[in-house]
Amino acid sequence: MTRTKPTSTLRKIDCHVHIVGDGSSGSDCWFQLPGLWKKFLGRMMIKGVGLPTSALKTGLDELYANNLLENIRESQLDAAVILAQDIPYTHNGEKIPDEAQFYVPNEYVANLAKQNPEFIPACSIHPGRPDAMDELEKCIEAKMPVLKLLPNCLNIDYMDKKYIPFWERIAEAGIILLTHTGGEMTVKVYDPSYGDPKKLEILLDCGVTTIAAHSAGRSAIFDDDWTSDLLKLFKRFPHLYGDNSALSSINRARTLKHILPVEIQPRIIHGSDYPVPVSGLGPMLMGQLSWSDYRKTGKIKNIIERDYQLKQGIGFSQDTFTKMDQLLQKLGK
Numbered sequence: 001m002t003r004t005k006p007t008s009t010l011r012k013i014d015c016h017v018h019i020v021g022d023g024s025s026g027s028d029c030w031f032q033l034p035g036l037w038k039k040f041l042g043r044m045m046i047k048g049v050g051l052p053t054s055a056l057k058t059g060l061d062e063l064y065a066n067n068l069l070e071n072i073r074e075s076q077l078d079a080a081v082i083l084a085q086d087i088p089y090t091h092n093g094e095k096i097p098d099e100a101q102f103y104v105p106n107e108y109v110a111n112l113a114k115q116n117p118e119f120i121p122a123c124s125i126h127p128g129r130p131d132a133m134d135e136l137e138k139c140i141e142a143k144m145p146v147l148k149l150l151p152n153c154l155n156i157d158y159m160d161k162k163y164i165p166f167w168e169r170i171a172e173a174g175i176i177l178l179t180h181t182g183g184e185m186t187v188k189v190y191d192p193s194y195g196d197p198k199k200l201e202i203l204l205d206c207g208v209t210t211i212a213a214h215s216a217g218r219s220a221i222f223d224d225d226w227t228s229d230l231l232k233l234f235k236r237f238p239h240l241y242g243d244n245s246a247l248s249s250i251n252r253a254r255t256l257k258h259i260l261p262v263e264i265q266p267r268i269i270h271g272s273d274y275p276v277p278v279s280g281l282g283p284m285l286m287g288q289l290s291w292s293d294y295r296k297t298g299k300i301k302n303i304i305e306r307d308y309q310l311k312q313g314i315g316f317s318q319d320t321f322t323k324m325d326q327l328l329q330k331l332g333k
């Protein structure tokens with residue numbers, strides 16, 4: 001049963017939700033899970049969102065999108081930013097599709113959002129694509145208010161000056177960049193240094209409102225810790241934010257202590273990184289989540305809702321849940 005949600009002027013939004021698909025509905029989505037570890041991860045995530053693993057064989061497009069919609073509707077959140085995913089390109093602008101693990105076209109995400117107000121569409125465009133500017137115009141036309149990029153996995157060097165016109169157009173159109181920062185373990189990485197938030201300086205100078213996903217935190221044990229650099233950048237760039245996506249997971253919980261202080265929280269935006277599993281074990285072991293909240297959230301099957309309640313238990317303010325809507329309204333979206 002869908003519960004009636006209280007009406008407030010600002011919506012509670014999850015700013016970081018992945019779409020995956022197999023093209024079975026004509027979406028042109030695809031995914032590949034090379035090797036046993038990736039297969040295991042894929043199956044674990046599909047089960048985690050409440051779908052049978054047989055969904056990986058066929059029918060994934062509709063099963064995944066409908067299940068996500070149901071999870072949002074049954075949660076205390078109002079909407080989620082759903083993410084397209086481009087493929088990597090070489091520095092000369094040639095496609096490298098063989099190395100990509102999944103692809104989600106902009107058009108598919110735009111169409112899902114047209115049908116469902118709970119979905120806010122984020123496009124994904126490698127700025128080195130030969131048709132990058134044309135694709136950007138199409139996405140502006142399709143009213144996609146967010147651009148999602150994983151520079152370390154898509155092979156994007158944000159310090160490359162040839163991308164300046166691209167960033168200028170994004171800033172002018174009032175599009176928010178949601179960019180991966182920090183370490184990464186789920187998707188293949190080309191150059192880990194591209195996850196360094198200091199690389200955002202050129203596009204921040206162009207005026208792009210930017211959300212640093214995972215607040216530049218570490219994923220693997222020996223990753224560089226760039227969160228302190230992000231906090232320094234917050235002082236210089238008022239249009240820079242961080243998200244707390246995936247930080248309830250055991251490998252990323254170390255980042256929480258850096259972004260929980262009251263003076264930092266106004267720059268933090270709620271995100272889950274759905275379908276990445278969240279258990280609360282990491283925050284509980286680090287003393288940031290009570291045993292009773294850990295037990296209580298563990299019983300919640302819907303991981304959109306579980307992550308929301310975990311973030312509340314950890315101590316994120318109500319403002320972190322509505323900040324995305326505040327940004328969207330400020331930019332006229």
Ligand SMILES: [Zn+2]
Nearest residue numbers: 016018245273
């Ligand atoms: Zn993500």
